[in-house]
Amino acid sequence: MKKILVSICMLASLMSYGQNPAPAKPQTKTIALMGGTVHVGTGQVIPNGIVLFSNGVITNVVDGTLVKLNLTDVDVVDVSGKHVYPGIISPASTVGLQETGAVRATVDKQEIGILNPNIRALIAYNTDSEIIPTIRNNGVLVTQAMPQGGTVSGSSSVMMADGWNWEDAALKKDDGIWLNWPNYFARDFNFEDFTTVVKKNDKRGPAIDALQATFADAKAYAASPAPAVMNLKLEAMRGLFSGKQNLYIRADYGKDIIEAVTFAKSAGVQKVVIVGGEEANRVVSFLKDNNVPVILSGLHRLPNREDEDVDLPYRMPGILHKAGILVSLSYADEWWRTRNLPFLAGTAAGFGVADREEALKMVTSNTAKILGIDNLVGTLEKGKQATLFVSAGDALDMRTNVIEHVFIQGRKVNLDDRHKRLYKTYKDKYEQK
Structure with a gap:
């Protein structure tokens, strides 16, 4: 009996030592x-x-x-x-939604299906994640929990990096809907010679047709303040047409960015944000004319085209900033590296953003404006x-x-x-x- 009690005490001690x-x-x-x-x-x-x-x-x-x-x-x-x-504010993040990528039980960032506007990342946010304390230790104190998967992934929410549960941690609930724009080009990785093949995406036509039908239905639904029968999918999109929610569009190629923004504007969406934007430098005038902010994904990478300057990703924030576009920085899919977000701003300051305080704004006040929380943080x-x-x-x-x-x-x-x-x-x- 004494051995059992000692074992329990030792186990409790180890668990306590390992907890957040x-x-x-x-x-x-x-x-x-x-x-x-x-x-x-x-x-x-x-x-x-x-x-x-x-x-x-x-x-x-x-x-x-x-x-x-x-x-x-x-x-x-x-x-x-x-x-x-x-x-520091981390937009477009899956911190709190996944812990260990190789362990399926710890990943809760997406649902089955293609069009899921009613899915809420909010309720999947895990305040007990061991990643959250690590991002606090580099000054990242607010994060946007972003859904993934499908064409319309669901709604994101802005969370504080401290709280007993998601109710405590929520700073702004359901701030926007996430759309993965069907790419004009598709990338296939060849595992035999470890090369990436870029080819035309043959599946984008039907995907865009489905999007047009969904957004048309959502706009018509939103025109009625009290529909007789509630549709959860369309109800979740109501804020897009009143300006209460952003439409976050994940798009990288220049052609895709233009098509996606044009589609959203024609559908009646009031606020559009481009996420990723690897070729945003090619459509600077379009983004400026349409007043579309950009959340750039990780800058610490190589360019995607062989003919591009090797430091183009580093210079991208400066290019967009000089053009008068509201720029924010993120790590997007690389949730485990979110703690390094402030250093992306440092990179931007060294490659084209002359004023270091302007680079700081790309991870603080600019992000707050884009997410609609600038009255709070x-x-x-x-x-x-x-x-x-x-x-x-x-x-x-x-x-x-x-x-x-x-x-x-x-x-x-x-x-x-x-x-x-x-x-x-x-x-x-x-x-x-």
Whole structure:
């Protein structure tokens, strides 16, 4: 009996050691971050700033050399020599929807079927994911849970990187519908010689016909404020025609981008966002004329065409930004690399985005505007949620991004994660005494 009790205690101890930290408790006392370099997220930088927040809301952001505040009954945190940033926002992500790609039971990012606008990524979001604490440790505090699969994948929701369950973590529910535009070209990978063959997609005609019928039905359905019989698929698309929801279109080729946006506009969709956009540089004028923002997928890759400059993906944010297009950065399918999102902005700053603060906006305020949450997060301004972090150095540089404090809605978050636990485990084992 004693052996059984000892085994149970040891097992419980190991399980406790391997679990994520509990979600942070609500803020109870006003906090002031004093003396740090404050990156507001609008392009403004305050060298000796003070960020004051109470009850999870920012109450003041001022220059400490010009303004003196009454800090009675305030918890003062000295961040002199450090940098204060708004929480980085990860759009088009499957963090929280899948854990281990090779283990089917941990993957819940898509449903069976082709046209699934009624599927909600929201309810599949797993706040116990061990990936979530790792992204917090690089300053990624908000993520958009994105559905995948089929032609119309379902609706996404914007989630905070802290919470007991998806209800707690939800920042904006059902912010948009996701559409995988049928590509003009299809890519087939040849496993014999490890080459990719690009050919015309013969299946796109019927797929587009089905989309046209679905969107026509949805528009007609949305015209009735109270239909006699509710259709769950069409009901889920109602917000597309009133402007309450975005239509996120995954498209890469220039021809596909033009066709997809033209289709959406003709169908009556009010807000269109291109996701991926590998050839967005080829249709810059079209995107600008139609006021279409772009969420670029991972920049750390090679170009897809042999005749393109090898650094074209790195320069893409700068090309679009100079053309006046609203640009955001993401890792899309590479959910395990989401923690490196701030370094994509650092890459953009080194390859065409001359102003480093403009590059920061591509993972903060620009993303917030695209997702429709800029009234809540994305910048350090009075009235916004206190979702922010303190870094020992430049958050866009992987050499100096060392996160020391994280606050989500004013709640101070525990920065423990699986990476740190494993590092300590093997450091203790192999470090020379």
